[in-house]
Amino acid sequence: MTTSQRAHTWQDIQDRIRANIQQRVWLPGELIPGEVALAEQFGCARTTVNRALRELASTGIIDRKRKAGTRVALQPIRRVSASIPVIRTQVEAQQLSYSFKLIKYQLVVPPDNIKQLLQIKANCKSLHVHTVHFSDNAPFIYEDRWVNTQTIGDIKKVDLNEISANEWLVQHVPFTKGEFVVEACLAKASVAKALQVDVKTPLLRSTRTTWLEKESVTMVKLHYLPGHQMRFEI
Amino acid sequence: MTTSQRAHTWQDIQDRIRANIQQRVWLPGELIPGEVALAEQFGCARTTVNRALRELASTGIIDRKRKAGTRVALQPIRRVSASIPVIRTQVEAQQLSYSFKLIKYQLVVPPDNIKQLLQIKANCKSLHVHTVHFSDNAPFIYEDRWVNTQTIGDIKKVDLNEISANEWLVQHVPFTKGEFVVEACLAKASVAKALQVDVKTPLLRSTRTTWLEKESVTMVKLHYLPGHQMRFEI
DNA sequence: AAGTGGTCTAGACCACTGA
DNA sequence: CAGTGGTCTAGACCACTTT
The missing domain is CATH 3.40.1410.10 (Chorismate lyase-like)
Structure with missing residues (x-):
């Protein structure tokens, strides 16, 4: 239990969400709670949850759709990146x-x-x-x-x-x-x-x-x- | 002139900022106005400018440092990315x-x-x-x-x-x-x-x-x- | 039609770091 | 120390999609 107990930075929220996925609390393909629910659960603003989820979605770990909600990606598509200098x-x-x-x-x-x-x-x-x-x-x-x-x-x-x-x-x-x-x-x-x-x-x-x-x-x-x-x- | 004249989405703000860089209004290495100044200039909230600048920074077009401000990147380091599926x-x-x-x-x-x-x-x-x-x-x-x-x-x-x-x-x-x-x-x-x-x-x-x-x-x-x-x- | 994510706003405080 | 970006909040409205 190294994660700080009650931090409200979007990265901490993101870590907590990621942990739920990696520890298979939320299974692949499964719907996870909505932003408002998570905000309440984590005791932070919905904006913060949104930021955390948005960045997780950009890495391919979750899929988000309006109205349909947020699901743990069935086929986690990993994104690789590199910088191309002169x-x-x-x-x-x-x-x-x-x-x-x-x-x-x-x-x-x-x-x-x-x-x-x-x-x-x-x-x-x-x-x-x-x-x-x-x-x-x-x-x-x-x-x-x-x-x-x-x-x-x-x-x-x-x-x-x-x-x-x-x-x-x-x-x-x-x-x-x-x-x-x-x-x-x-x-x-x-x-x-x-x-x-x-x-x-x-x-x-x-x-x-x-x-x-x-x-x-x-x-x-x-x-x-x-x-x-x-x-x-x- | 296809861009909408007065839209306040962060993407529109980002386009306007990018245009200033691409049209060399702000030269490489040069300090660009701070977030508050840009927010006033564009008639939007600072949060919106922040979002636009943050994502531009992530592509390597600009460099941001606290207190030092935001500069057009001297050596724009391009980031490439791809998804790696199963x-x-x-x-x-x-x-x-x-x-x-x-x-x-x-x-x-x-x-x-x-x-x-x-x-x-x-x-x-x-x-x-x-x-x-x-x-x-x-x-x-x-x-x-x-x-x-x-x-x-x-x-x-x-x-x-x-x-x-x-x-x-x-x-x-x-x-x-x-x-x-x-x-x-x-x-x-x-x-x-x-x-x-x-x-x-x-x-x-x-x-x-x-x-x-x-x-x-x-x-x-x-x-x-x-x-x-x-x-x-x- | 309704529910969900997407975004904007205004204000506030914090953290880093250059002068 | 002071200025800048980084972030959080609370509330609001919008846009998309599924039901």
């Missing part, structure tokens, strides 16, 4: 020196798949950039990026040898939503060469696409050095 | 039939690396299980799992041919925290055979370790079929 910061956090090299810079009409993905109008040129990121002078990440210059015209004025597209975009272009896909792949010749590894080495690839309201911003494929681990918290 | 649910969500096959079940003293990872005492047997999960009768995921039977003794009574360890644990054992690591690897012979792919195929591997308070629960390595994508939202 690559430079990611390297420097390990006390290593960071550098990068721009190896391709083109303003071209993108191929059809990119056009479709970023919803770029026909015959509109976009910025295509390849960058290698180094950690302590060793290749670390290979970056293949398309930037929608209709949305982000300013980037054409930037010297991407001085600041990486990754960092410039993060600092100058907020986005409203995005998608992040992770998969395993074999290194293609060009990527393998840039990362100084054998062809057919298994690599972790992340593909991120971001949007500013209805307009696409950028699509970037990152190939990580073999053995790289992407870490999440549950 | 494998059966994951398959069935695609309208495919799910099945699994238990191919190894052993109660043994784990090797040192597992002992250390799960903090299992010397010479204590743990449960080691290998399972192949099928999507529409084709191998989908290869699962290699250790369960700490000191923490979860009940699982020894379960027939893991009837319900997968994955599903039983999710339904019966809540956990308090966990770690989730994703990496690329080459299929070893045993995994390749089970997934019916060539040796040296690049696979996505996720390793999850979960804890119930201070006690380890389970460590599970999942090898996904080649081409599998793990998707996150930003």
Whole structure:
């Protein structure tokens, strides 16, 4: 019995509710008391109970529906999350020196798949950039990026040898939503060469696409050095 | 101008604040007005502004500190998140039939690396299980799992041919925290055979370790079929 | 139609932390 | 020490959904 006896912070209320679920007082699928009832039971305001329940629902432990009430999730869907920092910061956090090299810079009409993905109008040129990121002078990440210059015209004025597209975009272009896909792949010749590894080495690839309201911003494929681990918290 | 002119929901307030940041009215690193000032400016209660700012902070767009105030993040650290469902649910969500096959079940003293990872005492047997999960009768995921039977003794009574360890644990054992690591690897012979792919195929591997308070629960390595994508939202 | 969660408000006190 | 965010309260109204 380490929990404080009569604390009214929403976290304490949340702990008490979670305990009821973990100790199977309330079984999966079962309806739990309403907010007003819990507030009375815990001796706090309904607002506080609401906060506790709302955050529990966001972790997937409970399901809430108006009128239907709150139920212990039948299939607790766990949410994992991680922060995605700028690559430079990611390297420097390990006390290593960071550098990068721009190896391709083109303003071209993108191929059809990119056009479709970023919803770029026909015959509109976009910025295509390849960058290698180094950690302590060793290749670390290979970056293949398309930037929608209709949305982000300013980037054409930037010297991407001085600041990486990754960092410039993060600092100058907020986005409203995005998608992040992770998969395993074999290194293609060009990527393998840039990362100084054998062809057919298994690599972790992340593909991120971001949007500013209805307009696409950028699509970037990152190939990580073999053995790289992407870490999440549950 | 699609946003409603004078709505006082916290989301509307949040949109207005986000707009100020995205339109560079408030620059990165800059102090933004305090909650009371914003509440007055937007004509709403401070609580509402607080909610809006709190959720913005959780996405990494702003940094908040007591007394120091709220600043636009200099290096916006984006958080990605995804839900991790039970494998059966994951398959069935695609309208495919799910099945699994238990191919190894052993109660043994784990090797040192597992002992250390799960903090299992010397010479204590743990449960080691290998399972192949099928999507529409084709191998989908290869699962290699250790369960700490000191923490979860009940699982020894379960027939893991009837319900997968994955599903039983999710339904019966809540956990308090966990770690989730994703990496690329080459299929070893045993995994390749089970997934019916060539040796040296690049696979996505996720390793999850979960804890119930201070006690380890389970460590599970999942090898996904080649081409599998793990998707996150930003 | 009614019950439940979702949210807003106004006011208050607290906790942290920078000056 | 003083200012800022963090939270609690009590009451109210609203929105969604199931009955």
